[in-house]
Amino acid sequence: MLFNSLEYVLFLPLVVFLYYLTPGKYRWMLLLAASYYFYMCWKVEYIILILASTAIDYYAGIRMSRISRKRKRRPYLILSLVVNLGLLFSFKYFNFFTDSLNLAFEQFNIMAELPELKVMLPVGISFYTFQTLSYTIEVYKGNQQADHHLGYFALYVSYFPQLVAGPIERYDRLAPQLRKTTKLRYKNISRGLRLVLYGLFIKMVIADNLAIYVDQIYATPEKYMSGDLLTGIFFYSFQIYADFHGYSTIAIGTALMMGVNLMNNFKTPYLSANVMEFWKRWHISLSTWFRDYVYIPLGGSRVKTKSRWWFNIMAVFLISGLWHGANWTFVFWGGIFGVVYLIEYLIRKLFRPSEVKKFSAGHLIRILVNFLIVTFAWIFFRSQSIDDAFGMIKRLGGQSPDQAESLDIKLYVWIFLGFFILSDVLLYNKRFDKMLDKYHIIMRWIIYAILIWAVIVYAGIAKNPFIYFQF
C-alpha cells in the first residue's frame, strides 16, 4: 500500500479512528494488525521475513538481558546479525554478489556460472532489519533493557508509518511512545494532517512531475541536447529529495496523528554548505545509524593514524552506498561522498577558511558548490551502470544529436518547483506543521486549499512508486 494511494486515503482515517476508540492497553493489537496488513498489501508471503526477524531479535534480546557478562551475550548478538544481515544479503545482495563474482571469473577466463536467485526484493527490508538490529546491538551493549512484551516489540519492528522507508527509529525513542496511551488531541490531528498534506504535495506534485522528464532523459540521453540533459540531472536532485522527503513527511504526519513523534529525516539538506553538513541533514536516521553502528565501532576519529581514520570514513560511505542498492553505481556514489568529505577535511586543515555568516554571499556560494557536487553524485545514483553515468557526463559537453528531442517542460512544473524551493528555504531548520502555527487561520486555509488543489489537479501520474522503496 502506497501512501499516495486510494487504499491509504481510506486506511489512515480508519486506523486513526479505531485507534482512539480502542482502550489504551489494546491499541498495540490494533496497530500491529494494521501494520501487518499494510505490509501484506505488497506481498503476503514476505510477512514471514518480518515475523522471523521479530522472533529472533525478541529471543536474542531476552536471552541477552539475562546474561550480565557482555562477552557471553555475544553469541546472541551474532545470531541476530547473521539472521538479519543474512536475510538482507539473500534477498538484496545475493544476485549482485554472484554477478560480480561471475564477472571476476570471466576476467581470469574461469568459466563458472554461479546461480541467480529469482526473488522479488521485499519492500523495506533494509529499513526494518537496520531498525531491529539497532535494538539488539543496544541490548548487547547494555544500554537498553530487553522488551519482554512480544506484542510491543513486534510493533516496534513493524510500525506501519515508518516500516517500509523509515525513518529508522531507535528502540528507546519509539517503543516508549507506542506504549503511551495518547488522548485524542486536536493539535496532533491537525499537525499530522498538515504534514501528510505537505508530504503528498512534494511527492505527488514535485517528485512525480519531475520524474516524467528525468525518466525521459535517463532512458535515452542520446536524443537530447546538453541543456535538456542538464535540466534532467538537476531535476533528479529535486525529484529524489521531494520523493524521499515526501515519504518521510507523510510517515511523520501519520504517526503524529496517533501521538507518536518520529524523528526528522531531512532538514533542508540542499542548504548545506559542505558534504559533512549535507549528511547531517539528509536521511538523518540512516547517517546516525551508520555513525553509531559502523563508524564508531571501527574506531571513529579516535584512531591512532590518519590513514585509519580515512579508511573509516571511506568504509562508512561505501557501505552506505551499498545499502542503497545492489549495484556498483551506489558504491561509486558513496565513494564520491567519501572522497569529497576527505578533500573538504584537507581544505579545512590546510587553508583554515574563515567561518562565514549564514546566508551571506560566501555561504550561498558554498551552498551552491555543495549542491553541484551532490547533483553530480546523483548522476551515478540514478544511472543503470557506471558506464551509463560517465556516458551521461560526456554527453553534457559532447555533440548534440542531429534531430534532438525537446523535454517540453510544462509551465506549472516550473512554478511548483519554484514554490518547493522557496518553501524549503522558508523551512530552514523548521518543520512545516509548526511553521504554519505562526500564520493567521485564513492564510493557513488558503495554503491548505492550494496544496489540496495541487495534489488533486497537478499530480504527476506516471508510474512512480517511492524511490526509496527499492532500498
Add this chain to the structure above:
Amino acid sequence: MKELKKISIRLLVLVLLLVLLNIGYKKLYYNNYKDINTEFVEILDKVSPSCKVLYVGESSNLTTRKDDTDKRWIHEFISACYPEIEFCDITKPASHAGTYYAFLRALPADHNIETVIVTLNLRSFNTVWIHSQLETNLQKNALMIQPYPPLVNRMMLSLKTYDEYSDEETTAMVMDDWENDPLPVPDDFPHKNVQKWDKWIATHGIKDSSGKKDPDKTILACHYVKGYAFQIDTLNNPRIKDFNKIVKLANKRNWNLVFNLMAENVDKANELLGNDLINIMDYNVDLLVDYYSRRGVTVVNNFRNVRNDQFINQKWTTEHYAEIGRKSVAKCVADSLKKFYPDQYKNRLKSGNIQFFNDYESEKSPFQGKANRQKKYAAAGKFSSMVSLDNKYSQTAVINNSKANYTSNSKIMVSAKLLAPTKNCSGLFVIEGRKNGKITDWRSFGIKETIESEERWYNFNKQITFDKKLQEADQVKLFFMAEEDTFYLDNFKIEVFTK
C-alpha cells in the same frame, strides 16, 4: 469532547472547501476538457439527450477503406434504416466491455435512450487485449467519467487507481495465460496450450501449395492462434464480468440491449489453420450467443458475415471492414432492431446484390461457359479451374444492365485465387461492355503483378466502379483469359453492389 468538537468543525470546513474546489475545477477544467484524460468526458457530452438508439463500439465502427465509395460508419448504416429515429454513437478505438460500461454508467438519467447496441468483439476476450498496454490510458479516461463529483474523479486519477504494468509485467501475464489457460480442443489435439501451438507453427511454418514454408502466412497464422485460441471462462474473464454489468445496467435503466457480435475473418483462419482454430472460435461464439441470449440480450451473430476480401487488414487480426462488410454487419443489426421499432424500419441497405461464386467443387455454377475443372491444384477442396491456350477463357460472369439501374456508386468486386506453374504468367482479367451485341468497352488487368512466384496460390482482388461507359452498356462480362501461359483459378467470386 472539546477536542472532538474542534476537530469536527475543522472537518466540516474541509468538506466545504472541497465542495468549493469541486465547483472551481468543474468550471475551469472539467467542462472545458482542459485537464488531462478528459477525452471520454468530451465523447460523452456529444451524446445528445434526445438520442434514442445508442451504438457503442471500437475502431470497427469507424474504420473505412481507401476505395470505399460510401465511407459511413456501421452505426450510420444502421441509422439509415431508421430515418425517423435519432441515433448516436460512442466510439473509442481499442475499447472493450469495461470501457463501454464506464460510458453507459456515466450517461445522465435524463437522456431518452431506449436501445443500446454494444459491440461484442470476440478477440477482446483474449489475454493480449485484456493485458494490452492501451488499457492504462483507457482506464485513466474512464476514471474521469465515474458517477462522482469531477474533483473526486480527478483525485482517483492522481491517486493512480488504475492498472499500470511495465512491458515485462504485461508479457509475463500474457505468457502465463498462454501457458496455463485450457483450450476447448479434443484430448488428442497435439498442442496443449497457445505457447506450444504458436511455437509449433513458428517452427514448422505454414506451407504453400508447393510444400515450402511461407513466412508471411506463418507469421499471420501465429497471430491468429494468439488472437483466437482461448476458452472463455465465464466466471473469471473480465470481459464477461463487464458485459454482465452492462446487462444489469440495461435492466435497471430499462434499455433494449443488443450485443453486436462482430465478424471475424473466418476465411483466413480456415485457410491458415483449418478446423483446428475454427472449432475453437465456434465454441466461444456459441458460448457468448447462448450465455447472453439466456440473459435476455438480443445477440446479433455476425461472426461469419464478412468475407475475407472485406477485411482491411490482411496481415493482422482486426474487425475493420470495407464498405460492403460494414453494410453486411449493419444490415443484420438493423434487422434485429425491427422487433423494437417494427414500423420505422426502411430497407435502405438493400444492395440488389448479384453474386457469382464457384469453388469448382461441383458442376453447378452461376457463371457461363466451361468450368474446365481439374484436380492437379486446388486452393481449397479438391478442384480448381484451368485456363490455358486450349481453354482460353475462364467461366464468365454476365451482368445484364437492363435489369438494374447501375449508378456511379455501384461497384463490382472481384476476388479469386490464382496459381501459375511457371514464372511471369501472362494472363488477363477482362471486363467487356456490350451494347446491342457489339463490344463498346474492353479493358483488361494483367495477373502478373498478383502471381509473384510459381506454384503458389495468390489472392486476386479488384474493385471496379460502374463508370459511364459501363453504365451505357446493356451487358457486362467479366472473365479471365490466358495469353501464353496456363494458370489455375479457384474460389472465383464476383459481386455487384448497387447503392
